[in-house]
Amino acid sequence: MDDYLETNRFNWDDRAGLHATDPTDRYRIERVLAGGSSLHALEASEIGDIADKDIVHLQCHIGLDTLSLRHLGAVSVTGLDFSPIAIASARDFARKAGTEARFVEASVYDAVAALENRTYDMVYVTWGAIHWLPDIFRWARVVADLLRPGGRLYLLDGHPQMFQYKGEGDGHLTLIHGWRTPADAPLLFEETHTYTGDERPLIHQRMYEWLHPVSDVVNALLQAGMRLDFLNEHEVLTWRHYPGMIETGEEQFEQGPGLPRIPLSFSIGATKAA
Ligand SMILES: C[S@@+](CC[C@H](N)C(=O)[O-])C[C@H]1O[C@@H](n2cnc3c(N)ncnc32)[C@H](O)[C@@H]1O
Numbered sequence: 001m002d003d004y005l006e007t008n009r010f011n012w013d014d015r016a017g018l019h020a021t022d023p024t025d026r027y028r029i030e031r032v033l034a035g036g037s038s039l040h041a042l043e044a045s046e047i048g049d050i051a052d053k054d055i056v057h058l059q060c061h062i063g064l065d066t067l068s069l070r071h072l073g074a075v076s077v078t079g080l081d082f083s084p085i086a087i088a089s090a091r092d093f094a095r096k097a098g099t100e101a102r103f104v105e106a107s108v109y110d111a112v113a114a115l116e117n118r119t120y121d122m123v124y125v126t127w128g129a130i131h132w133l134p135d136i137f138r139w140a141r142v143v144a145d146l147l148r149p150g151g152r153l154y155l156l157d158g159h160p161q162m163f164q165y166k167g168e169g170d171g172h173l174t175l176i177h178g179w180r181t182p183a184d185a186p187l188l189f190e191e192t193h194t195y196t197g198d199e200r201p202l203i204h205q206r207m208y209e210w211l212h213p214v215s216d217v218v219n220a221l222l223q224a225g226m227r228l229d230f231l232n233e234h235e236v237l238t239w240r241h242y243p244g245m246i247e248t249g250e251e252q253f254e255q256g257p258g259l260p261r262i263p264l265s266f267s268i269g270a271t272k273a274a
Pocket residue numbers: 005008012013059060061062063064065066080081082083086106107108109125126127128129132133
């Protein structure tokens with residue numbers, strides 16, 4: 001299992017280096033450095049009250065959303081990611097923005113020890129996170145262990161059903177992946193370039209992913225002692241996953257007119273029992 005995660009880390013180190021210097025500004029770097037927010041409309045509308053909250057952001061990548069949460073009123077923010085390049089970039093952005101934030105390099109599965117058993121008011125996880133993790137039940141236990149009683153999880157990610165299909169040029173969707181990926185038999189992908197449109201190639205092109213049914217995510221959280229506050233499915237994504245998708249808002253994409261609709265993303269709010 002460690003070999004899969006190590007392969008992914010090399011891939012993410014490459015991507016983090018590219019994203020931190022991305023000419024397309026997909027990550028809204030200038031906006032965040034000026035004290036603004038990189039959150040999309042969807043998560044901004046769902047996250048709820050974060051004023052005075054102590055937030056840990058898992059799989060924080062280059063830290064821009066982490067800094068944004070602080071800019072939006074969180075009293076303290078901690079970002080965690082296993083990519084040293086991502087963490088170095090996040091610290092650099094925090095310094096440039098003049099924003100107080102802590103960034104920790106660790107695997108999600110080691111988060112509790114890496115954060116010295118500290119607990120938080122909120123665990124924040126969004127866009128492109130849980131499909132990098134082989135065991136969703138273990139992830140949910142980490143989430144619960146990081147929260148104080150009454151603390152909340154906000155999760156927003158690509159819908160597993162959306163990841164099952166390959167989009168064709170005519171808008172047709174072809175079913176290519178099963179709905180549940182065994183931990184020891186991940187999906188293997190090879191990509192020459194990252195998803196931002198950057199023309200600079202990736203050196204480490206191989207990556208492993210796992211699809212987790214929404215029911216597994218919910219049951220994992222319930223088993224870990226969390227109470228479900230909401231489960232929403234959305235017709236929008238923050239990237240063009242299929243060629244037939246159209247941009248309908250700032251970095252908000254949905255299926256083009258006349259194409260069948262499927263859930264493209266989902267979100268969960270959950271609270272740790274007191
Ligand atoms: C698509 S990015 C998430 C972007 C994030 N929503 C943001 O705020 O920009 C996925 C991140 O997950 C991290 N990651 C993948 N597997 C991980 C693991 N096992 N432990 C910690 N971080 C991991 C990668 O390094 C990468 O930065």
